[in-house]
Amino acid sequence: MEVRVRAPGKIILAGEHAVVHGSTAVAASVGLYTYVSLRFPTPSDNDDSLNLQLKDMALEFSWPVDRIKEALPEFGSSLSPTPTSCSIKSMKSIAALVEEQNIPEAKVELAAGVSAFLWLYSCIQGFKPVTVVVNSELPLGSGLGSSAAFCVALSAALLAFSDSVSLDMSQQGWSVFGESELELVNKWAFEGEKIIHGKPSGLDNTVSTYGNIIKFKSGALTRLKSNMTLKMLITNTKVGRNTKALVAGVSERTLRHPDAMSLVFNAVDSISKELSAIIQSPAPDDLSITEKEEKMEELMEMNQGLLQCMGVSHASIETVLRTTLKYKLASKLTGAGGGGCVLTLLPTLLSETVVNKVIAELESCGFQCLTAAIGGKGVEVCFGGSS
Amino acid sequence: MEVRVRAPGKIILAGEHAVVHGSTAVAASVGLYTYVSLRFPTPSDNDDSLNLQLKDMALEFSWPVDRIKEALPEFGSSLSPTPTSCSIKSMKSIAALVEEQNIPEAKVELAAGVSAFLWLYSCIQGFKPVTVVVNSELPLGSGLGSSAAFCVALSAALLAFSDSVSLDMSQQGWSVFGESELELVNKWAFEGEKIIHGKPSGLDNTVSTYGNIIKFKSGALTRLKSNMTLKMLITNTKVGRNTKALVAGVSERTLRHPDAMSLVFNAVDSISKELSAIIQSPAPDDLSITEKEEKMEELMEMNQGLLQCMGVSHASIETVLRTTLKYKLASKLTGAGGGGCVLTLLPTLLSETVVNKVIAELESCGFQCLTAAIGGKGVEVCFGGSS
Known part of the structure; x- marks a missing residue:
């Protein structure tokens, strides 16, 4: 059995x-x-x-x-x-x-x-x-x-x-x-x-x-209720992080700059809500899948900027960003930051050749690459x- | 004459x-x-x-x-x-x-x-x-x-x-x-x-x-009225930019995401005001020059994150950021972005050896480095x- x-x-x-x-x-x-x-x-x-x-x-x-x-x-x-x-x-x-x-x-x-x-x-x-x-x-x-x-x-x-x-x-x-x-x-x-x-x-x-x-x-x-299939490249920088220290770092920065950081958190809230709305919008609506993906890419890029503003990025994450940016792909760290994994949206119309090129370049930096559907x-x- | x-x-x-x-x-x-x-x-x-x-x-x-x-x-x-x-x-x-x-x-x-x-x-x-x-x-x-x-x-x-x-x-x-x-x-x-x-x-x-x-x-x-001498490393990425297009890009993003972007601009306003206050604070006050520099570095890093959120960064800028981050130095683009110049604060107590190392590494990427006092x-x- x-x-x-x-x-x-x-x-x-x-x-x-x-x-x-x-x-x-x-x-x-x-x-x-x-x-x-x-x-x-x-x-x-x-x-x-x-x-x-x-x-x-x-x-x-x-x-x-x-x-x-x-x-x-x-x-x-x-x-x-x-x-x-x-x-x-x-x-x-x-x-x-x-x-x-x-x-x-x-x-x-x-x-x-x-x-x-x-x-x-x-x-x-x-x-x-x-x-x-x-x-x-x-x-x-x-x-x-x-x-x-x-x-x-x-x-x-x-x-x-x-x-x-x-x-x-x-x-x-x-x-x-x-x-x-x-x-x-x-x-x-x-x-x-x-x-x-x-x-x-x-x-x-x-x-x-x-x-x-x-x-x-x-x-x-x-x-x-998601109405779209999204494919992501997940790059594991293999840089170990101390999640507790990263969370504490953001809190300390918030104490030092309460006004700026509270605006940053509100901006993230707005981004998350926009992202949810795109994900839930009916499948064949006024936005094509490519338009939805472009909007999501922009929101990911914005969120990444705000995470950098919070101070949780890392040289290894910057390397991934710089590499994917060369191929006009949007990336953001996912999770605690300070290393860990970076997400890159792989648009539906992106050719396999480009995906393989990006992966080869990231792996040559010593990173581990995985591709997967999300949601x-x-x-x-x-x-x-x-x- | x-x-x-x-x-x-x-x-x-x-x-x-x-x-x-x-x-x-x-x-x-x-x-x-x-x-x-x-x-x-x-x-x-x-x-x-x-x-x-x-x-x-x-x-x-x-x-x-x-x-x-x-x-x-x-x-x-x-x-x-x-x-x-x-x-x-x-x-x-x-x-x-x-x-x-x-x-x-x-x-x-x-x-x-x-x-x-x-x-x-x-x-x-x-x-x-x-x-x-x-x-x-x-x-x-x-x-x-x-x-x-x-x-x-x-x-x-x-x-x-x-x-x-x-x-x-x-x-x-x-x-x-x-x-x-x-x-x-x-x-x-x-x-x-x-x-x-x-x-x-x-x-x-x-x-x-x-x-x-x-x-x-x-x-x-x-x-x-500034009360501190600041030394900056200025890295010219030599990547030409179209300032008008970059400014227009930020405005377009603002039209697409008015709530998030308005919060981001307000966060920048708060950062600029904090920076001005540090610069103007009396010379020998409760903050040592090193503490002031650390605060400025944090504000520069935050501003850079917000500029990335606006979409005006560039792969060449990321390369500079990643390189200086390795030496625990804070950087931000200056001006229109999309290439152009990147500022890196050189703290008073930073050794000349480290400065030379950073410059050598940046110049090996094809960038031009200048150091100068500001203000x-x-x-x-x-x-x-x-x-």
Whole structure:
């Protein structure tokens, strides 16, 4: 018995940083996935363990199911039908289970991910022996929501075989969850994100769960109905960032220049709203797809300027901007800035030759380039064989 | 009898483009000069011509004084004590005089400069034979106010020997003009600028005449009393720009995104005001020079971001930004953008070694680098030998 789930990453189209200061932001799912497959052993397998394989890191962890039962006696008999937060007591027991696996101390995030895995597994599946295989197209820690995609895919895969969810297992290929199932997946994923990040905004798991494009302001999320397909080049500068320090830097600059910065945040709010309006405007309306793309490019360029005004750019981001500008393509950083990823809109009519040229030039600078559609479906499930 | 005059160029410290939309801007003189020397022939020289030597272009023009008298009969007998605009009739006669000198048709700006020269000479000096030598440290047409510096230096040199101005010719070295003389120089230079540019703002000639730092908003100029010496690296990208097209581009973007752009212009206004306040704050106050420089750097970075938001950056500007960012130096474009010049603040405590490294790296990209103090004196005069 096997289930395979995929959950997309996210990008921020407009409004990062300014959203912390009350502006509207717009996020979208990106067609790069984290895959989680779940396989229950048959009695003849004679396997009584919980196995976690992280393919991208070539890592494998294994616990005898009885060991988990012993460490977390509060679970197993009564599964949690509604998502709950991990108590400090459970967290300590989980930490002990993680420690037994000899994860290098430097890999704090990996340990946090494994902890989230153990929590979601215990809550949703109890202590059934199972093998979980994870692989991902999302670069880790680069602001594309890789941890949320992991939590969403994992929650969905675990829920697929739980009593909380009823799915049509006879369907072929990837299929979406129902509205109530999605809500459950999203809530569980959020609990996982809390274990990994402490105080996540909930945006990443929501985008990964529901897909499409989401507007958010002051903690409230609104799902937009997008009427256009957008293709983006995502350039991972591979420059590590300290998100907390970048957010604090913007706040400090705001204290030093309150008038100018408040105007900048309001300008971002206006840009996010314009962007949302374009995305939602009816498909065949007075604006052609090219006109819409040009408007979006202009708004991206404007937002990038405002992000530079906030002081969150970086030499590596400037290099990407300068390179794509040569090809008359609009780019902006996405997420925290200070490195991380840069978005470049690839217009529908842009030739593949130009795209390849830009990618070659960016890769020659040592960057990693990915192309993906944005605003596509959220988490999807596939039963049976591989897909 | 000889007089030598030097007039500085200008840079815009903050507010370019936004000033067109009502924001405050701040300009400063830059310690790069256009030199004009005037030598009257002695009777034994037997020279009855007006000679203009443009040293930087290795060009020389010469007219018999009688030829000018014939072409411009309205001048000579009564010199104009107050600056007046060139009439269409005079402009036509001057055009004929310029045409006789076989200036290549492509050099429209050169012809305009020579026209301004003939106008100022005829108005201020009548038809005395004289040799005028011009050389300049300012790159032409790169937004550093080279034409205004030419008009200011020329007007000042011509006025130095006129009845309108009384100067102490016994002074050694460079000396400044009196307040009323400066006013006259500035007005004449503005008339010259009108011949070259059509509708100049008057900012460039005012900065070149008075020096120091000037705040301007909605056409009104305020001279600031600066209390700090600032050193700038000026990088000439050598990318030619179309100022009119850039200004029009910002206006078009403003029509497309009125809300966002109006907030951006207001943010620039706030930045210009903050900058003016720092510049004017008393010398030994609670802020050390380093703290002031850091504040200015932050404001320059913010202004640059807002200029990028307006869409007036350019790949060459990005290259300069990226390069100086590596050395933790703040830069912004100055003037119209789309190429042209980029300013980089050189903090007082920055080592010469680092400055040389940055310059070497920028020059290896094909850019021209100049370093200069900003906010220094305006037009100055020197009698007798060279200085």
